[in-house]
Amino acid sequence: MILKGEIVLSILxxxxGGIPQGWVNAEEATKHYAEKSVLWTLGEPIIQMRGGISRASGFQSLIELHSIIAIRGTAKINLFDVVPVITKHKLFKRDRGLCAYCGDAIHENQAEAEHIIPNSRGGKYSWMNLVISCRPCNQHKGNRTPEQAGMDLLYTPYMPSLYEDMILKGRNILADQMDFLAANLPKNSRLLDAYIREVN
Incomplete structure (x- = not known):
């Protein structure tokens, strides 16, 4: 990852074809530049990588890394068909840090990944059966469904799209990276709503 002051940055x-493949660090990006596999870039250069001194020219090599790089070739698998990996961090960001039952804002360290239909009742560990919950609500609900516990869900879980997943797993996303990803979000995305509020 790229260190800019105290902030860790990544390159998209x-x-x-412009389809996101993931977040890479400075070393991985530099390798693509050195191999001349970078087809085009977007965004501003965010860091300069300095190499050795050229015997021929006597100058030190310099590569400017942009915040978004497109690499030759296309993915061997269609990433639009891949179910995004679930992590508690991504669930927390998807659900905007709000308990699905009481609506309280929770610190990520206090948030719990809660099965809507309990695991013991056949509930799966899936995007559509998981929400973020505070500990008191999770304990009160226990091994019951929301209906049995008399607890209404305040929002509906959903499986993120490829572009939403890139936002959910990215940290310290730069403005031009976010603009690129947000331009491809589904129109009903909660992340798009949050992005529009942030830029306005």
Missing amino acids: KLDA
Whole structure:
């Protein structure tokens, strides 16, 4: 990852068609530049990587890394068909840090990944059956469904799209990276609502 002061930054890597492939660190991005596999870039240069001194020219090599890079080739699998990996961090960001039952804002360290239909009742560990909950609500609900516990869900769980997943797993996303990803979000995305509120 790229250190800019105290902030850790990442570079958004796309395939030749502009489809996100993931977040890469400075070393991985520099390798793509050195191999001349970077087809095009977006955004501003965010860091300069300095190499050795050229015997021929006597100058030190310098590569400017942009915040978004597109690499030759396309993915071997269609990432639009891949179910995003679930992590508690991504669930927390998807659900905007709000308990699904009481609506209180929770610190990420205090948030719990809660099965809507309990695991013991056949509930799956899936995007559609998981929400973020505070500990008191999670304990009160226990091994019951929301209906049995008399607890209404305040929002509906959903499986993130590829672009939403890139936002959920990214940290310290730069403005131009966020603009690129937000431009491809579904129109009903909660993340798009949050992005629009942030820029306005």
